[in-house]
Amino acid sequence: MITRTIHNALGAVCPALLVLACGCVYASAPNDAVINNTSHFDWLTAAPFAPTFAVLDTESSLGPYASSTKTITLKDLVNMHGHPCDGLVTAACGLSAGLKILYPDGVIDRTDTGCITNNSLCFGDIAAYLTGGRIRFGTQKIDPGLGNAFIVYRFSTREAVKVSLKPGVFPEEVLRLERAIRAGDFTIDDMRRCQELQWDYARNLMQRPASESFDVERMPSFDWKPDVYEHQGKRGDIINKNILRETTQGATP
Numbered sequence: 001m002i003t004r005t006i007h008n009a010l011g012a013v014c015p016a017l018l019v020l021a022c023g024c025v026y027a028s029a030p031n032d033a034v035i036n037n038t039s040h041f042d043w044l045t046a047a048p049f050a051p052t053f054a055v056l057d058t059e060s061s062l063g064p065y066a067s068s069t070k071t072i073t074l075k076d077l078v079n080m081h082g083h084p085c086d087g088l089v090t091a092a093c094g095l096s097a098g099l100k101i102l103y104p105d106g107v108i109d110r111t112d113t114g115c116i117t118n119n120s121l122c123f124g125d126i127a128a129y130l131t132g133g134r135i136r137f138g139t140q141k142i143d144p145g146l147g148n149a150f151i152v153y154r155f156s157t158r159e160a161v162k163v164s165l166k167p168g169v170f171p172e173e174v175l176r177l178e179r180a181i182r183a184g185d186f187t188i189d190d191m192r193r194c195q196e197l198q199w200d201y202a203r204n205l206m207q208r209p210a211s212e213s214f215d216v217e218r219m220p221s222f223d224w225k226p227d228v229y230e231h232q233g234k235r236g237d238i239i240n241k242n243i244l245r246e247t248t249q250g251a252t253p
């Protein structure tokens with residue numbers, strides 16, 4: 001058991017200290033070559049339905065809109081998020097399906113999009129990166145009860161779309177192992193088994209169109225209300241984002 005390993009490393013420890021140590025067990029577990037070898041994860045971008053994202057931003061801190069888009073791949077998401085995981089792939093595939101409804105031309109405007117996820121590290125990171133939503137600007141929200149679902153919102157059109165992983169898609173065995181690991185009741189072999197099964201699930205998710213794994217629904221009566229945040233501010237880069245378009249339009253006969 002992992003608790004036994006930690007106990008041995010610490011020598012004689014009191015029960016209270018052991019409980020505290022268990023809370024840090026994931027962070028203190030040794031890395032191994034699988035995690036460090038990024039080429040091991042080439043399947044992330046090689047899968048037949050691995051999503052990519054075209055995004056539009058502003059070109060500097062006070063605007064205006066950039067003249068071209070950027071392309072984001074799953075490897076970009078890993079670099080931002082810190083690790084490849086089932087949550088990253090679930091969020092990317094689900095958000096891809098939802099954002100296609102908000103942006104039929106395929107270009108996600110990251111100055112105009114909000115997102116809502118549960119409070120998982122993985123879902124929240126990926127949603128913020130792909131939409132440009134941030135809690136400190138009131139454009140990213142957390143709903144702890146949302147589960148394996150995502151809501152994306154386009155501020156200029158007030159359109160909202162909810163994307164939910166279909167029941168039965170996420171493997172029961174992974175769920176069981178994740179619960180055991182979070183509870184501190186596991187071995188290193190359990191952790192490795194869980195990782196492999198999570199990555200198997202992620203690979204499989206990208207073997208078919210997202211529409212087969214997710215339910216997508218518009219939310220016509222949805223009303224965006226920012227979460228309360230003490231230091232909420234205003235994004236400087238979007239206040240004049242349209243200035244070149246307006247100038248161009250004004251000059252056109």
Ligand SMILES: [Zn+2]
Binds near residue numbers: 081083085086122
């Ligand atoms: Zn993750």
